[in-house]
Amino acid sequence: xxxxxxxxxxxxxxxxxxxxxxxxxxxxxxxxxxxxxxxxxxxxxxxxxxxxxxxxxxxxxxxxxxxxxxxxxxxxxxxxxxxxxxxxxxxxxxxxxxxxxxxxxxxxxxxxxxxxxxxxxxxxxxxxxxxxxxxxxxxxxxxxxxxxxxxxxxxxxxxxxxxxxxx
Numbered sequence: 001x002x003x004x005x006x007x008x009x010x011x012x013x014x015x016x017x018x019x020x021x022x023x024x025x026x027x028x029x030x031x032x033x034x035x036x037x038x039x040x041x042x043x044x045x046x047x048x049x050x051x052x053x054x055x056x057x058x059x060x061x062x063x064x065x066x067x068x069x070x071x072x073x074x075x076x077x078x079x080x081x082x083x084x085x086x087x088x089x090x091x092x093x094x095x096x097x098x099x100x101x102x103x104x105x106x107x108x109x110x111x112x113x114x115x116x117x118x119x120x121x122x123x124x125x126x127x128x129x130x131x132x133x134x135x136x137x138x139x140x141x142x143x144x145x146x147x148x149x150x151x152x153x154x155x156x157x158x159x160x161x162x163x164x165x166x167x
Contacts, residue, residue, distance in 0.1 A: 025047070027047070027050060027137055027138060027139040027140075028047070028138075028139065028140055028141070028142070029044060029045060029046040029047065029050070029138055029140075029141040029142070030044065030045040030046075030141060030142050030143075030144075031043070031044050031045075031129065031141050031142070031143040031144070031156065032045075032143075032144050032145070033127060033143065033144070033145035033146070033147070033163065034145065034146045034147070035124070035145075035146070035147035035148055036148075037148075038119050038120055038121055039090075039117065039118070039119060040087065040117070040118040040119075040120055040124065041115065041116070041117055041118075042081060042115070042116045042118070042127070043113070043114070043115045044080075044112075044113070044114040044115075044141075045111050045112075045113055045114075046111060046112050046114065046131075046135070046138065046141075047110075047111055047112075047138075048096075048110045048111065048112050049137075050135055050137045050138045051070055051112055051135055051138075052066050052067065052070060052096075052112075053066065054066075055110045067096050070096060070112075071094065071096060073134075074092060074094045074114055075092065077089055077092065077116055078130070079130060079131065079133075079134070080114070080116070080129070080130055080131050081116065081127060081128065081129055081130060081131075082127070082128045082130055083118070083120065083124050083126065083127055083128075084124065084125050084126035084127075085120055085122045085123065085124050085125070086120075086122070087118040087119065087120035087124065088118060088119045088120075089116065089117075089118055090117040090118060090119055091115075091116075091117045092114075092115065092116055092117075093113075093114070093115040094112065094113065094114045094115070095112060095113045095114075096112055124147075124165070125164060125165055125166070126162055126163065126164045126165070127162070127163050128161050128162040128163075129141060129143075129156050129161045129162075130161070132156075132157070132158035132161050133158075136158075139157065140155050140156060140157045141155075141156040141157075142155060142156075143155070143156050143163055145163060145165075147165065149165065150165050
């Protein structure tokens, strides 16, 4: 367990630095997938504008409601991702990052980070991104993965939303 936590922490730190290097582009997200034994981490970085329709501090009731609705959608991982095998969801973390009125970056671009941790007792051969179905302004996601058999990159779109591995 200790090695698993260390692996996940180091990978998350590495991927965070990678994300910072790419920058923020509307319509484009990122997905980082990692595996250590039966533990899978899926980390999304997505522009707020593509999921909420805005990036500024929520001002209206409808903007506050949009944040609540997105948080509820994140809680139902079946609206975001699907595995080819039955996997047990262990935890979800998300950061609906909208700028605070007290920050210097009130008009800056902001991303939403979303992490899912799963336990998958059987071999996972596919992960499909389902959020293209409702996040229609999202044109593609740059996916990177590191699992026990393979590492790689792939551009995911609404027409091709699945990463497939052959073990």
